[in-house]
Amino acid sequence: MRILSPFIAVLALIAVALVAAQVPGGQALMGIILPYLAFALFLGGVVYRVVQWAKSPVPFRIPTTCGQANSLPWIKQNKIDCPSTKLGVIARMILEVALFRSLFRNTKAEMYEGPKLVYGSSKFLWLFALLFHYSFLVIVLRHMRLFMDPVPGFVAALEFGDGFLQIGSPVFYQTDALFLGAIAFLFLRRIFLANIRYISLPADYFPLLLIFGIALTGILMRTVFRVDVVAIKQLTHGLATFSPAIAGQIGSIFFIHIFLVCTLLIYFPYSKLMHMAGVFMSPTRNMINNSRMVRHINPWNDPNIKPHSYAAYEDEFREFMKESGIPVEKE
């Protein structure tokens, strides 16, 4: 099954981290060298992919038109879903990036007796995708308390807001639960919906399982296998200021967590996760639909190649065409 190999891969990563945390030098390798390497590969990889994309010419206007295009004055244009101005594109992009507008349009097709095909709106994917991404953002920002000193005010505010239910000690963060719930939904959807399962590949399951592993080890570290947060901040803050040191006793669970995070960072630029940058660069979203207002010249047109009309073509090949019985316009 296509789900087994990514599952085994994540378990193997955990096992590697668990063993490496025990051997001498393994902690420095996983806590200092690997994070730097992974972060550099992540940044370099993202820039590389973006530059690669930017090198591909997009000579034609190919926005997906999701509404009425700009037309006669008495036909109402859908200014955001079929934008003909820069402002419209900016609004469209903001809605897409911040609110996943195109997922909001997700539909499902169902067969009923008859046979009758019925299309309905399906908002769950949109809802859980939104929860997933925003929880992830909050969690990443909350982690900044481990990389900065003094900790910026907005991070403290996020921690406060996230823990405002004041359950337990250390306080329970709502985003942790929302995050796990959203990953579970995104994962189970690929397993239980036959049509989605059919198109799911290891490259779809692996990031989900990996992120689930990261979230789970993080939550376990907070609730079950407590770790010395002061010693960990000494390491992580050291990473951010280029003077890392492993001091005190840091539990193996931390090394599993950071090993999975490093795997994610390294994997990121070469996987579907690049949609983080890709969403900004999709010509189907970020182009102005003005092909009827502006003439777009193909940038790689060779000026030496002159237009070749059909009449000229026929003049050139008339004999051959006649010979093989192809009708010609001019005898």
Add this chain to the structure above:
Amino acid sequence: MYGKGRIIPALILFLGLMTAPMWFKSGDVSKLPKPEKPKDYTECVAPTQFMRTAHMQLLNEWRDDILREGGSRTGKTANGTEYVRSLQNGCMKCHSDKKKFCDDCHNYASVKPYCWDCHLQPKEAM
């Protein structure tokens, strides 16, 4: 490369945000918290490493045990040190300077326990 005018600034912004902790107010690493340990006592209510990592869980346990299960308000360590199982009358009796002990770590780790909304700090109690 096409769209240089937009893509290069966007990439610089991305790199800047990602590396923010490295250049923005990242502070001094050598400034580690040094909680002032009590002079009149030699041991805590549990092994030091456990206290460092899980004191908040211990407090939560005490609270639930005492207030909900009617658990004992006193305890004894393996070495025979007797202590009061209480935030105000236990922890803060030995660790009598909250600012130099609890807060030193907590400011560093950016945690603000809300306990002090109700419980009194040693100075206030006096």
